[in-house]
Amino acid sequence: AQKITQTQPGMFVQEKEAVTLDCTYDTSDPSYGLFWYKQPSSGEMIFLIYQGSYDQQNATEGRYSLNFQKARKSANLVISASQLGDSAMYFCAMREGLGDDKIIFGKGTRLHILP
Amino acid sequence: DSGVTQTPKHLITATGQRVTLRCSPRSGDLSVYWYQQSLDQGLQFLIQYYNGEERAKGNILERFSAQQFPDLHSELNLSSLELGDSALYFCASSVEPSMPTNEKLFFGSGTQLSVL
Numbered sequence: 001a002q003k004i005t006q007t008q009p010g011m012f013v014q015e016k017e018a019v020t021l022d023c024t025y026d027t028s029d030p031s032y033g034l035f036w037y038k039q040p041s042s043g044e045m046i047f048l049i050y051q052g053s054y055d056q057q058n059a060t061e062g063r064y065s066l067n068f069q070k071a072r073k074s075a076n077l078v079i080s081a082s083q084l085g086d087s088a089m090y091f092c093a094m095r096e097g098l099g100d101d102k103i104i105f106g107k108g109t110r111l112h113i114l115p
Numbered sequence: 116d117s118g119v120t121q122t123p124k125h126l127i128t129a130t131g132q133r134v135t136l137r138c139s140p141r142s143g144d145l146s147v148y149w150y151q152q153s154l155d156q157g158l159q160f161l162i163q164y165y166n167g168e169e170r171a172k173g174n175i176l177e178r179f180s181a182q183q184f185p186d187l188h189s190e191l192n193l194s195s196l197e198l199g200d201s202a203l204y205f206c207a208s209s210v211e212p213s214m215p216t217n218e219k220l221f222f223g224s225g226t227q228l229s230v231l
Contacts, residue, residue, distance in 0.1 A: 035219060044117070045205065045222035091158060095218075102148070102171040103220055107157035 003027065004092050004106035012112045013082055020067070021077040021109045023092030032096045034075040035103065036066065039089040048090075051075055087113045118142065121206050121223035129231055133194040136226045138206030140187055146170070146209045147189040148220060149181055153202040164189055196230045203227050 005024045013019045025034065036048040051059045051066045059066040067076040079086055092106040118141035128134055140147050149161040160173035164183035175181075178196075183189040193200060204227075207220035 037222075043203065044224050045207070045220075047219045047221075050219060093158075101146075101218075102160045102163055102173060104160060105150075105158035 003104050004094055006090075006092055006106035006109050008109045009107075010110045010112070012114055014114050015084060016081055019079040019082050019086070019111060021079075021090050021092075021111065023075045023077065023106060025073050025075060025092070025094050027073075027094065027096055029096040032094055034066070034068070035093040035095070036064070036075075036077045037091045037093060037105075039091065039108070040085075041088070045091075049077065082113050084113050084115060087111060117221040117223065119144075119206060119208050119221050119223035121204075121226050123226060124224065125227045125229075127229045127231065128196060130196055130198060132196050132230075133192065134196065134228065136191040136193070136204055136206075136228075138189045138191070138208075138223060140189070140206075140208030141221050144208035144210050144221070145187065147183055147187070148207045148209075149175075149189070149191050150205040150207065151202045152205060152225070153199075158205070161191070193228070198230050201228055201230045 003026050032053045034051045038046045038048050049059050049061045049064045049066050051068045058068050063080045065078045089108045089110050091108045093103045095103045120139040122137045145166045148163045151159045161175040162181050163171040167183050178194050181191045203225045205222050205225045207222045209218045209220050
């Protein structure tokens with residue numbers, strides 16, 4: 001069963017608009033962490049933001065924020081004031097706290113920012 | 116620069132051959148992860164090593180094997196290669212296993228494998 005689901009294969013957004021990239025996850029583990037990574041066309045994987053399952057507040061890192069809705073098992077990435085350089089592939093990922101500690105990735109969303 | 120070094124950057128080989136991908140983790144990181152990224156499958160977790168020992172295994176084929184050496188570098192060996200093994204192979208490292216869960220992965224730039 002898919003543990004991380006990203007339902008938007010691709011998105012087109014006008015520059016300077018806010019963007020929300022969807023991510024839902026599936027776990028029965030009470031302790032887990034959620035990550036977002038960016039992969040530009042150059043191919044490297046860049047860490048953006050982290051949210052822990054016990055964190056009371058939504059994580060923020062500059063223009064990135066994570067809309068964490070625990071009951072819905074959703075961890076959407078919000079990018080404010082999008083820029084052309086935000087065009088990339090975005091991956092949601094999860095690490096569960098018990099058992100092994102592999103990080104499982106979703107299939108990604110390709111974001112295109114239009115000038 | 117993440118500090119994780121992968122070599123080679125590109126590898127072109129033929130079906131049936133065997134290749135070795137190499138990864139040097141960030142200084143101080145004890146844990147190494149291998150991922151395969153193909154167009155239709157996203158990032159697939161293959162295997163993780165911590166301080167020389169296998170810690171977690173994902174959907175790694177029997178034709179694939181890995182190890183982590185005493186100096187903490189890791190190698191991923193792919194044998195009897197098939198066309199479908201063509202992919203971008205990433206190595207990532209972190210300080211130690213997850214307790215707490217917020218240890219993020221630092222990724223290398225990947226090895227692009229093309230099997231012809």
